Amino acid sequence: MDQNALKALVGQEAVKYVEDGMILGIGTGSTVRYMIDALGERVKNEGLSIVGVATSDRSAKQARDLGITIKQLDEVDHLDLTIDGADEVDDNFQGIKGGGGAHLWEKIVAINSKKNLWIVDESKLVHHLGKFPLPLEVIPFGSSHVLEKLDKMGFKPAFRMKEDGTHVLTDSKNYIIDLHLGRIDHPHELANTLNGVVGVVEHGLFLDTVNTVIVGRQNGPEVLNARD
Numbered sequence: 001m002d003q004n005a006l007k008a009l010v011g012q013e014a015v016k017y018v019e020d021g022m023i024l025g026i027g028t029g030s031t032v033r034y035m036i037d038a039l040g041e042r043v044k045n046e047g048l049s050i051v052g053v054a055t056s057d058r059s060a061k062q063a064r065d066l067g068i069t070i071k072q073l074d075e076v077d078h079l080d081l082t083i084d085g086a087d088e089v090d091d092n093f094q095g096i097k098g099g100g101g102a103h104l105w106e107k108i109v110a111i112n113s114k115k116n117l118w119i120v121d122e123s124k125l126v127h128h129l130g131k132f133p134l135p136l137e138v139i140p141f142g143s144s145h146v147l148e149k150l151d152k153m154g155f156k157p158a159f160r161m162k163e164d165g166t167h168v169l170t171d172s173k174n175y176i177i178d179l180h181l182g183r184i185d186h187p188h189e190l191a192n193t194l195n196g197v198v199g200v201v202e203h204g205l206f207l208d209t210v211n212t213v214i215v216g217r218q219n220g221p222e223v224l225n226a227r228d
């Protein structure tokens with residue numbers, strides 16, 4: 001199976017966790033796309049009745065186009081489950097997200113969700129976080145000074161740019177700075193440090209967040225349970 005087949009596999013597996021009547025957080029990314037397709041099938045074929053809260057405009061559009069009811073986070077009083085992808089997951093179930101620039105909305109949805117389920121192909125499992133550049137969402141105002149500060153802190157920051165030379169913009173119209181760290185030995189300390197940088201709205205470290213990870217392996221999906 002190639003990587004896309006593994007993503008499809010975990011996407012299809014994840015929707016088995018969705019129950020009638022649930023309010024579901026819907027993540028973002030190429031793996032989640034398969035999950036949304038599979039969810040749409042269940043809504044269409046089984047009459048599954050759920051309300052989705054999307055973590056990006058693109059996921060909201062895909063879901064709506066498939067007939068899935070989407071509400072804003074502020075329109076619901078709780079989320080039963082959120083299904084999302086990840087860029088890296090380490091041995092302690094800590095993760096990096098935001099490769100698609102959606103980690104701010106994803107984190108807000110995740111912390112308001114009773115359970116969090118991540119779907120990844122096996123390439124995302126790592127022993128140490130940090131090979132994948134750590135995304136930060138930053139306010140455009142004064143962002144060159146934020147970059148300079150992060151550089152002085154030794155974080156090897158770079159703005160995420162489009163091919164046409166303009167900034168990648170998040171759904172909240174902010175910029176992304178990626179930190180090229182190589183290896184993160186102390187993720188909680190790093191998270192605390194980044195939380196203290198004025199201008200950084202949110203970083204892509206998702207610590208102590210996920211309950212269950214479904215990993216796409218060549219011989220089938222593997223379910224890893226982190227915590228209840």
Ligand SMILES: O=C[C@H](O)[C@H](O)[C@H](O)COP(=O)(O)O
Nearest residue numbers: 029030031098099100101102
């Ligand atoms: O901002 C994007 C999200 O955090 C994604 O869930 C993450 O980047 C994984 O995306 P993909 O499934 O495309 O690898």
